[in-house]
Amino acid sequence: MHKVLLGKTRKADKLVPYLILAMVLLFTLFPLYWMIITSFKTPLEFVARDIAWIPTPITLGHYGEVVEEGFMRFFVNTIIIAVFSTILAVTAGALAAYSLTRFRFRAKFDKLFLLWAIIVRIIPPIVFLTPLFITFRELGLDDVRLRLILSYQVYVLPLCVWLLLGFFRDVPIEFEEAAQVDGASRIFTLRTVVFPLIAPGLVAAAIFSIITTWNEFIYALIFARVSADFTIPVGIATLIGEYEVLWGALSAAGFLSSLPILIFTVYVQKHLLRSFAKRGVLRG
Amino acid sequence: MKENYRFLVEKSQEATVPWHEKHFKFLLVFPSVMLFILLTAYPLVHLIYTSLHRFDFIGGQFHFIGLANFSRLLGDERFINSIINTLRFMLMATFSQVLLGLGLAVLFNSMKFRGKMLLLPILILPMMIPSMVVNGIWRIMYSYEFGIINRILEGIGFTRIGWLWDPAIAMESVVLVDIWQFTPFVFLVLFAGLQAIPEEVYEAAKLDGSTKLQTFKNMTLPLLKHHLLLVILLRTVDTSNLFDKVLVLTGGGPGFTTETISLFIYRQSFVFLNLGYGAAASIVMLLLVILAGGSLFAILILGARVIKSTFGRQSYA
Amino acid sequence: MKVKLENLAKKFGEVIAVDNLSLDVREKEFLILLGSSGCGKTTALRCIAGLETPDEGKIYIGNKLVNGLPPGKRDVAMVFQSYALYPHMTVFDNLAYPLKVRRSQKDEIKRRVKGTAELLEIENLLGRKPSQLSGGQAQRVALGRAIIREPRVFLMDEPLASLDAKLRAYMRAELKKLQKDLGVTTIYVTHDQVEAMTMGDRVAVMSQGKLMQVGSSEELYNYPRNLFVAGFIGSPSMNFIDVIFETRSDKFFLRGKDFQIELPRRLGEMALNNAKDFKVLLGIRPEHMVIGNHKGHYTEDTSIKAEIYVVEPLGRDVLVNLRLGDLTLRVLTPPPFGAKMGDNIQLSLNTAKIHMFDRKTEQSLLVTKQA
Numbered sequence: 018m019h020k021v022l023l024g025k026t027r028k029a030d031k032l033v034p035y036l037i038l039a040m041v042l043l044f045t046l047f048p049l050y051w052m053i054i055t056s057f058k059t060p061l062e063f064v065a066r067d068i069a070w071i072p073t074p075i076t077l078g079h080y081g082e083v084v085e086e087g088f089m090r091f092f093v094n095t096i097i098i099a100v101f102s103t104i105l106a107v108t109a110g111a112l113a114a115y116s117l118t119r120f121r122f123r124a125k126f127d128k129l130f131l132l133w134a135i136i137v138r139i140i141p142p143i144v145f146l147t148p149l150f151i152t153f154r155e156l157g158l159d160d161v162r163l164r165l166i167l168s169y170q171v172y173v174l175p176l177c178v179w180l181l182l183g184f185f186r187d188v189p190i191e192f193e194e195a196a197q198v199d200g201a202s203r204i205f206t207l208r209t210v211v212f213p214l215i216a217p218g219l220v221a222a223a224i225f226s227i228i229t230t231w232n233e234f235i236y237a238l239i240f241a242r243v244s245a246d247f248t249i250p251v252g253i254a255t256l257i258g259e260y261e262v263l264w265g266a267l268s269a270a271g272f273l274s275s276l277p278i279l280i281f282t283v284y285v286q287k288h289l290l291r292s293f294a295k296r297g298v299l300r301g
Numbered sequence: 302m303k304e305n306y307r308f309l310v311e312k313s314q315e316a317t318v319p320w321h322e323k324h325f326k327f328l329l330v331f332p333s334v335m336l337f338i339l340l341t342a343y344p345l346v347h348l349i350y351t352s353l354h355r356f357d358f359i360g361g362q363f364h365f366i367g368l369a370n371f372s373r374l375l376g377d378e379r380f381i382n383s384i385i386n387t388l389r390f391m392l393m394a395t396f397s398q399v400l401l402g403l404g405l406a407v408l409f410n411s412m413k414f415r416g417k418m419l420l421l422p423i424l425i426l427p428m429m430i431p432s433m434v435v436n437g438i439w440r441i442m443y444s445y446e447f448g449i450i451n452r453i454l455e456g457i458g459f460t461r462i463g464w465l466w467d468p469a470i471a472m473e474s475v476v477l478v479d480i481w482q483f484t485p486f487v488f489l490v491l492f493a494g495l496q497a498i499p500e501e502v503y504e505a506a507k508l509d510g511s512t513k514l515q516t517f518k519n520m521t522l523p524l525l526k527h528h529l530l531l532v533i534l535l536r537t538v539d540t541s542n543l544f545d546k547v548l549v550l551t552g553g554g555p556g557f558t559t560e561t562i563s564l565f566i567y568r569q570s571f572v573f574l575n576l577g578y579g580a581a582a583s584i585v586m587l588l589l590v591i592l593a594g595g596s597l598f599a600i601l602i603l604g605a606r607v608i609k610s611t612f613g614r615q616s617y618a
Numbered sequence: 619m620k621v622k623l624e625n626l627a628k629k630f631g632e633v634i635a636v637d638n639l640s641l642d643v644r645e646k647e648f649l650i651l652l653g654s655s656g657c658g659k660t661t662a663l664r665c666i667a668g669l670e671t672p673d674e675g676k677i678y679i680g681n682k683l684v685n686g687l688p689p690g691k692r693d694v695a696m697v698f699q700s701y702a703l704y705p706h707m708t709v710f711d712n713l714a715y716p717l718k719v720r721r722s723q724k725d726e727i728k729r730r731v732k733g734t735a736e737l738l739e740i741e742n743l744l745g746r747k748p749s750q751l752s753g754g755q756a757q758r759v760a761l762g763r764a765i766i767r768e769p770r771v772f773l774m775d776e777p778l779a780s781l782d783a784k785l786r787a788y789m790r791a792e793l794k795k796l797q798k799d800l801g802v803t804t805i806y807v808t809h810d811q812v813e814a815m816t817m818g819d820r821v822a823v824m825s826q827g828k829l830m831q832v833g834s835s836e837e838l839y840n841y842p843r844n845l846f847v848a849g850f851i852g853s854p855s856m857n858f859i860d861v862i863f864e865t866r867s868d869k870f871f872l873r874g875k876d877f878q879i880e881l882p883r884r885l886g887e888m889a890l891n892n893a894k895d896f897k898v899l900l901g902i903r904p905e906h907m908v909i910g911n912h913k914g915h916y917t918e919d920t921s922i923k924a925e926i927y928v929v930e931p932l933g934r935d936v937l938v939n940l941r942l943g944d945l946t947l948r949v950l951t952p953p954p955f956g957a958k959m960g961d962n963i964q965l966s967l968n969t970a971k972i973h974m975f976d977r978k979t980e981q982s983l984l985v986t987k988q989a
Binding site for chain 1: 307308309310311321322325326327329330332333334336337339340341343344345346347348351405408409411412420423424426427429430431432433434435436437438439440441442444446447449452453456481485538541542544545548549552562563566567570571576579580583584586587590591594
């Protein structure tokens, strides 16, 4: 009797995790679902008292609005900025991380460098905003895209250095020594032996970097003053007024700008997990 | 471990090696060092300079005023208020995200069903999409008149709620958005940490007859320590920067109930063009964050040690 | 190509890895650096390769001083213990890498990779990645990558350590033959004395960064210069007994607690020449003692009374542990061995095979003064 009862609770117990997971999934996915269907709704349906779970009729008008608002331009800007800041951060970060793992430095230069990278990661980005603005003006850097590519290094360079440090440490030094004995130059060794071996790390760093720069808002808000220079997040922000929201264009633009990242995510989740598992982001 | 770590040889001067080979290690760090100097160190010097001046935006001139900006800040209730708001947000958001993320990670790790790993990218979707899109979605859903949340509430017989209007809950509404967006991040890091714990640990615990709760306290938590530390630190640091959410969800309102330090600095510097005053506020924020980060780090590490010793004693009993 | 080390020294922080090491490696010689882990043998090898910079001392390859030369300019090839095969390249590309570095012609590379692969019988593996190779195959590829360059010197760091026992025995012979065929000077680091004794033309025994003795296997076994080499070479290792060295009426004796041994005149005179103290250490290998009374070298008054403690049959031999007062002695004796634990027996020493050492300096007393 007792046993049967126990068995029953066990069965119910087993269901509980699935119920919780289902609720989590619902909570996670609902806002995304709502954004997507809102982007296809007519204004009439949006204001209607009855909740329209599936829009009828479907309108593509909001996507037209998005184009009219100049989002094609924002897309191009964002892609250029994300790609170039990623290339810069991954290249500079990989070279520095390699040097720091493989060579001895005097006066604790290596430790100071890494500590500084952490401090930069901790400092709120808004702190750098005014002085960066002034610095760029002093240097005569007027191009908004260039300004953003450079200032995004504040976010992504420390991340790349720390992430790649873990990957380099995991590569046995014998490979490089073998190449050295064989007479390969430093650069040749780096190109033919080291970088191919840490390719997964480079990919992971690039992913983090692309996502971060694709989503960045505050620097873009300040540096891009005219709509020709806007990035997607800034473009989307202009659709959200203090009292009024261009809900149609907003959800359409939101859907469109999330799409590349979403596709990307599904493709790269393995890399993400692996690099997290390495605890490369920050070592306690 | 330090002793075992090997470095590459560097050749002595006698060898006839090209210049770039000899200074290879410096060449490699050069770009990063230059970027750091140009983009962080030099601007920080600028920041200190600016904070000691008043910016006259009509003439475009800086006037030296010493520490006046700082003394004014200390008496500025709006600034103090923004610090308190930021701390409230940091505490609420980090605490709930770590708790929920940990729970979800443990739950997900303990479940075994086919296609489990396919769910992973879905669970972490919110952290991948642009912040501004997240804000947009929630702004639409929070809408007093047309928002789906109030529609559902009405549908089941409640009255509408002014999610972003009501001073009593505006901050909590913003926290909820942050929970939706970043709990997946906490979950992902902790889940990766759990996956790194070998199965044998749990099997051994089972053989020793420890209960699920005991296993969690004695095995899982200590082994997950580094990941937990990392996630708490990162979330604390990132929530301290809260800006874009309050800018477009509440505008810092109602009143000043959701105005954060970042928003305060932004408004001083770029709306009212009080560059000097904004710079002073930036420096205060910088010090606060580094102080908070450092002490948090110390507390967490010490705390983890206490936890370990406490649990360690228990496991002997 | 000769290799010469002069007063080589290397420290890692406070730890002295190599201490004033001087060594001559002859043309075409197969020289083994033998020692337990941490004795500095690998550091010495890495200094020769140029992978460590020595703190002091000179390294010559041929007649050329190579201190300060980068590893790639020393024309040495190295086989690493981990093989260090590039995991992202095929076997072909791994073999071709040293040639590619030297910008060799494509046809030339192909020809030489093929030749090397044939020599090592790995032609069928050329398309594989290192992860698809067995331990023995990977080992051959690593060798191939060293051979293909036709270097002046081979440096090998425990290349057989990660193979299983059977394959290791086979590769010992292979490697030795290969070295003789190629005629390239080889410096080979190992901690395995069987490898050292069977493969090397000469063996250099190292301990705590210092060179203890260089010589052929027979020399090391028969004439160890010091206590360390005596104890390190040979398995099971040599027995040591505290004794007093005496001369009486033109005869030489070693007197222990309960026994006395007469030394052959030749050994006695040599020891007398070298001894600074009458308290000395007697060394005798387990295989140079027999249980029971024997004639020939084993004379009547060499017999010692002892008690059997543990008997370990090893198959071909029986290792008997004896108690002699508070001493334990190991004796190798042919099976069958009838006695049991606790039995009292008589032990005879082959006096011609006795070694004697100074207790303080630990140097052998049985060397002629010229060296």
